[in-house]
Amino acid sequence: xxxxxxxxxxxxxxxxxxxxxxxxxxxxxxxxxxxxxxxxxxxxxxxxxxxxxxxxxxxxxxxxxxxxxxxxxxxxxxxxxxxxxxxxxxxxxxxxxxxxxxxxxxxxxxxxxxxxxxxxxxxxxxxxxxxxxxxxxxxxxxxxxxxxxxxxxxxxxxxxxxxxxxxxxxxxxxxxxxxxxxxxxxxxxxxxxxxxxxxxxxxxxxxxxxxxxxxxxxxxxxxxxxxxxxxxxxxxxxxxxxxxxxxxxxxxxxxxxxxxxxxxxxxxxxxxxxxxxxxxxxxxxxxxxxxxxxxxxxxxxxxxxxxxxxxxxxxxxxxxxxxxxxxxxxxxxxxxxxxxxxxxxxxxxxxxxxxxxxxxxxxxxxxxxxxxxxxxxxxxxxxxxx
Amino acid sequence: xxxxxxxxxxxxxxxxxxxxxxxxxxxxxxxxxxxxxxxxxxxxxxxxxxxxxxxxxxxxxxxxxxxxxxxxxxxxxxxxxxxxxxxxxxxxxxxxxxxxxxxxxxxxxxxxxxxxxxxxxxxxxxxxxxxxxxxxxxxxxxxxxxxxxxxxxxxxxxxxxxxxxxxxxxxxxxxxxxxxxxxxxxxxxxxxxxxxxxxxxxxxxxxxxxxxxxxxxxxxxxxxxxxxxxxxxxxxxxxxxxxxxxxxxxxxxxxxxxxxxxxxxxxxxxxxxxxxxxxxxxxxxxxxxxxxxxxxxxxxxxxxxxxxxxxxxxxxxxxxxxxxxxxxxxxxxxxxxxxxx
Numbered sequence: 216x217x218x219x220x221x222x223x224x225x226x227x228x229x230x231x232x233x234x235x236x237x238x239x240x241x242x243x244x245x246x247x248x249x250x251x252x253x254x255x256x257x258x259x260x261x262x263x264x265x266x267x268x269x270x271x272x273x274x275x276x277x278x279x280x281x282x283x284x285x286x287x288x289x290x291x292x293x294x295x296x297x298x299x300x301x302x303x304x305x306x307x308x309x310x311x312x313x314x315x316x317x318x319x320x321x322x323x324x325x326x327x328x329x330x331x332x333x334x335x336x337x338x339x340x341x342x343x344x345x346x347x348x349x350x351x352x353x354x355x356x357x358x359x360x361x362x363x364x365x366x367x368x369x370x371x372x373x374x375x376x377x378x379x380x381x382x383x384x385x386x387x388x389x390x391x392x393x394x395x396x397x398x399x400x401x402x403x404x405x406x407x408x409x410x411x412x413x414x415x416x417x418x419x420x421x422x423x424x425x426x427x428x429x430x431x432x433x434x435x436x437x438x439x440x441x442x443x444x445x446x447x448x449x450x451x452x453x454x455x456x457x458x459x460x461x462x463x464x465x466x467x468x469x470x471x472x473x474x475x476x477x478x479x480x481x482x483x484x485x486x487x488x489x490x491x492x493x494x495x496x497x498x499x500x501x502x503x504x505x506x507x508x509x510x511x512x513x514x515x516x517x518x519x520x521x522x523x524x525x526x527x528x529x530x531x532x533x534x535x536x537x538x539x540x541x542x543x544x545x546x547x548x549x550x551x552x553x554x555x556x557x558x559x560x561x562x563x564x565x566x567x568x569x570x571x572x573x574x575x576x577x578x579x580x581x582x583x584x585x586x587x588x589x590x591x592x593x594x595x596x597x598x599x600x601x
Numbered sequence: 602x603x604x605x606x607x608x609x610x611x612x613x614x615x616x617x618x619x620x621x622x623x624x625x626x627x628x629x630x631x632x633x634x635x636x637x638x639x640x641x642x643x644x645x646x647x648x649x650x651x652x653x654x655x656x657x658x659x660x661x662x663x664x665x666x667x668x669x670x671x672x673x674x675x676x677x678x679x680x681x682x683x684x685x686x687x688x689x690x691x692x693x694x695x696x697x698x699x700x701x702x703x704x705x706x707x708x709x710x711x712x713x714x715x716x717x718x719x720x721x722x723x724x725x726x727x728x729x730x731x732x733x734x735x736x737x738x739x740x741x742x743x744x745x746x747x748x749x750x751x752x753x754x755x756x757x758x759x760x761x762x763x764x765x766x767x768x769x770x771x772x773x774x775x776x777x778x779x780x781x782x783x784x785x786x787x788x789x790x791x792x793x794x795x796x797x798x799x800x801x802x803x804x805x806x807x808x809x810x811x812x813x814x815x816x817x818x819x820x821x822x823x824x825x826x827x828x829x830x831x832x833x834x835x836x837x838x839x840x841x842x843x844x845x846x847x848x849x850x851x852x853x854x855x856x857x858x859x860x861x862x863x864x865x866x867x868x869x870x871x872x873x874x875x876x877x878x879x880x881x882x883x884x885x886x887x888x889x890x891x892x893x894x895x896x897x898x899x900x901x902x903x904x905x906x907x908x909x910x911x912x913x914x915x916x917x918x919x920x921x922x923x924x925x926x927x928x929x930x931x932x933x934x935x936x937x938x939x940x941x942x
Binding site for chain 2: 253378497498515527579586
C-alpha cells in the first residue's frame, strides 16, 4: 500500500454514521451490517438499527454471496404447473433466494443493490479469493456473480487487530484495500473515507445529494479530510500495524510452509501423523472460514415438487468423500485435516497463485480444541510457533 | 506467553496438581505402563489450553493444569490402540466410565489420572462480564490480549485495560452446580480431595431447567426454536461429545436420509433432539457440547433436562458406577413406564 492511501479522503464524524446509512437506504440500497444473533454476530439487514462494528463478526461475510443453503432451481412433476423447471427470480438482501420461483434463466435483475458496512479487510480480501472459484473467466456462477455485482463492500480498517489475527502474514493487512469498494478508517472521533472503486463512487454520488437534502440546518455531514485528519489516520495505521506485529501470531512463516507443502514430499510428510491428532472432525473451521467454499448439490423433494439445492459441505466430514461403494478415500481425520491444509496452502496456490487464507483467525479462535493453523504452518515451515 | 496455569512463586494448589500430573505422566511413560499420555498444554490464545498427546517422558513438562483446561479428553479414547493415560476432571471421568461400560475402551487399557477439580472458566461468561461490568462494550471487541491466573481470580489485559475477574464469577455453568468435582474412579488421584471445589447437591443444577419447564408451552418452544435456528450444522457439539462415538451418526446416513443440510428448522431440531435422546442416561453435563458450539446455542437446556428426567425416573446418575449395566441396558421391576424417554 503506497502513500496514496491517504489522498483525497472524505471525513464523517462517528456520530453521523447513521445519517450516512440513512442516505444509502434512501437511494434504494439495502444496507447490511454486523448484527447480533444470540452470543454470535453475523451480517444482516440492519433496518433502523444503529450500526455497531465488532472487531470481527463470528460468521464471515461470505454467506451473503455464497449462502449456506440455496435453491438452484425447482421442478414440478404434478403436471399442473406451467413449466416443469423453474429458476429463482430474486435474491433477498441477506443473500437467500426465496422459495418463490419463476420460469426461464436465472434472472440477473432480481436482487436490489446492497451496501455491506463494517466488513473487515480480511473478509473483503476473501471475496476476491472466492471470485477465483465462482466468478473466474473460465466459469461464472450466476448466483454468486449477481450478488457480487450488486453489492458495494464498505470495509472498516482495523485499528486494533486481535490476538488471533495474522492477516499481514497472508498478504493482507489491517488497512488492506483488496476487495473493498470503500474503506473507512478510524481517526479520533471521525472516520476518514476512501472511495476505491467505481461502484463505491457511484454509491456516494447517488447518496450524498440525499444527505444534503435531509438536513437543511447543516447541509452536509461529509467533509474533505484536512492534513490534521490525515496525520491522525496515518498514525492510527502505523499503530495498528505495530500492534499486529507485536502480536506473537503476526509473523506466520507461510511462504516456507507453502514451499514445504508444495514439494513432492509435502503430502506424505511425517508431520501429518501427529499434527491432526487433537482434531475433533467438526466443521467449525470450514464453516466459519471466509474462504472455504466447498458445497454439495442435492435434491429436496416432496411428492411431486422438488428443489435442486446447494448446501455448504465440509472436508472435515467423512461423508464429504464417501463413495457409493462404501469406499472412502479419506478414511480418517488425518486425511481430512490434511486436505483442508493442502487445499488452502497448496492446491489453491497451484490453481490461482495465492493461498486461500486471509488470516482472520476465526478458525484459531473458534476451534473447540485450539488446533491452531498458525502452529500447523509453523511446523511445516520447520520452526516452532511461539 | 499467557500463563493459564497460575504458576506464581507461591506453591498454590494448581501448581501442586500440575507437578503431580507431570510426575505421573513421566512415571507412566518411563515404565511403559502407557504408550500415550493425554493431558493439557498451553494453548495459543489467552484463556486457552489445548490437548497434548505425550509419548516421550521428557515432554511431560509441557503438561499444565489450571481453570482453562476445558476439554473433555476422554473424547479421544475410543479410537486409541494401545495403553493410554488420561487426565480427567470429575465430569470427564464419568464419561469415561460410560465408555468402559459400553465397551468402547477396556478398563485395563486406560490409566485414569484423576484431578480434584475446582471448576473451569467459561469464555462466553468472561466476555459478558467484561462487557457489562468491565471496560469494553459487550461482544464488540476481541478484548483480551493476555491473561494470568491467580488462586482465585483472572487478571485480563487488553487494549488500554487491566481487569480482574473472580474465577467464581466466570465458572462454566456446569461447574457452578457440579456435584462430583472429585473423580469417582481413578488409578491415580493427583493431590488430595481437599483441593477440589465444594460439591453441590445435584438438585442445585436443575433449578434453571425446572424454571424453564414452568413456562408456557409456546414460550418454551419459541425460546428453543430461536436457539436451534442459529445452528450452522457444523456438528461441533457431536464431535466434542465423548459419548457421541457412533462410527456413523444417524445424521450422516444417506439411505435413509434422516437429516437434510437444507435450511429447515425441523431438521436442526431433529438432529439436536435425536442426539440428546441418544445420550439420555449417559450424558454427565460435562459441558463439552456447549463449549464447542461456535454460535453459543444453549444446549444445556436439553442435556440438563434429560439428566433430570433420568434421575427422577430411575434414581440414576450417569457415570458414577463402573460395575453396573448402562441405564438403558438394565431393567428393574420398579422402573416406571409412564413416559417415553
